[in-house]
Amino acid sequence: MPHSKLPAYQQVKAFVRGRIMQGCWRAGDAVPSEAALQQQFGVSRMTVNRAVKELAVEGLVTRVQGSGTVVAQLHRISSTLAVRDIHEEILERGHSHGTQVLVIETQRADAVLAQWLGLQGGEPVFHSVMVHTEDGVPMLLEDRHVNPAAAPDYLKVDFGTTTPTRYLLEQAPLTEASYSIEAALPSAQEARRLAIKRSEPCLVMTRRTVSGQHVASVARHVYPGQRYSFRGKFEL
Amino acid sequence: MPHSKLPAYQQVKAFVRGRIMQGCWRAGDAVPSEAALQQQFGVSRMTVNRAVKELAVEGLVTRVQGSGTVVAQLHRISSTLAVRDIHEEILERGHSHGTQVLVIETQRADAVLAQWLGLQGGEPVFHSVMVHTEDGVPMLLEDRHVNPAAAPDYLKVDFGTTTPTRYLLEQAPLTEASYSIEAALPSAQEARRLAIKRSEPCLVMTRRTVSGQHVASVARHVYPGQRYSFRGKFEL
DNA sequence: CAGTGGTCTAGACCACCGA
């Protein structure tokens, strides 16, 4: 027994994880039962249970009540594409962030927009369009529609001080979000606003955020392809 | 008290999550101590501990030993952009998947490639290029370099039966990965291979996977922008 | 049916924090 100072449940986790990562136990193979591990390590069942449960949460193993625990089929590692604030992101890179508000208004929702926001057609909706710059260079064109029920004072916000993402996160803590990322050429207007050629491909992220009962907002983010990329890293 | 049949720890979680999502407790506010919740719900401390611990893992609250539990500052919700197999993905959509191998060879690593794979310049490297089709339509051009140390038999694999992603996951369980997603126009060759116009923007994902000590492979995936998008959804 | 994991209890000792 390696009597290290690690908590017991960590030792059990390390043991199982090691066997899997070294390939001793392949995908689909059975993992020893809790009772077996309990005996092997001389710890209580709660402790073994915690270890294996955490491995299940991490996606390394799959548990089925009454059947047992097996090594997960696909070592599906997942990354975090977080809902981040562009302001923080740019500051983290050590650059300066600027905002240029192009449109800030109340609209009447057409059928499509109403559908997205969970409203009736013709109901008022807040609409903003702004360009975010990094060291003076346009980095992001943000076209956003906001549900007044979720942020009644959206039009009065000073977007020189904060950003829509940050404001909405504070105003209405989000409970759900869905996004889609695609590649597209900018429209003539978008190209002009981002100061790029119409032939320059862009990343377009459309994101819909939900806060409690309300759809909070629907945003379309256009990033110049030559200036921006989504990056991520993840490990076991 | 909703005396539902939910497990006790779920009820505690629901209570705390509700208070946070309704805005009763704002970011930075203290969450009742385990002892307090224990009394309030009349359950053991282990049960309360589990509830709050899981909320911490989910990022809703922050715990500091000796100090207490507070509502997390930024409700940073994260999604899972998983390392998935295109084959499974297409089958899940109920379509048929096909593969067309264009190149399968051994190369000598140039300086840049050697750097990426953690090898010396001039060392042999496996190289494959293939097109994946969905119902006969080209969906993905995959250009991949593989470290022979991680998958010695890569050249002998029958990619009519499996895919590089699946094979490598089985061969060398991955421990780490990093990716970058950008928008770009295809080269003349890429456009030809995907049967698209050169002016059609594409999503380009570059992914580097690590398995234990070795960099397993570096892959460049080109997706036609009009035919593919990354999607995700996540909730509290 | 026996074996598995899911949940729970009523204690316990410890490390840590703030006053």
Add this chain to the structure above:
DNA sequence: CGGTGGTCTAGACCACTGG
């Protein structure tokens, strides 16, 4: 110091799975 969370035990009952 008292209060907090981190960990652990030795039991227990249950729901589910498989043969």
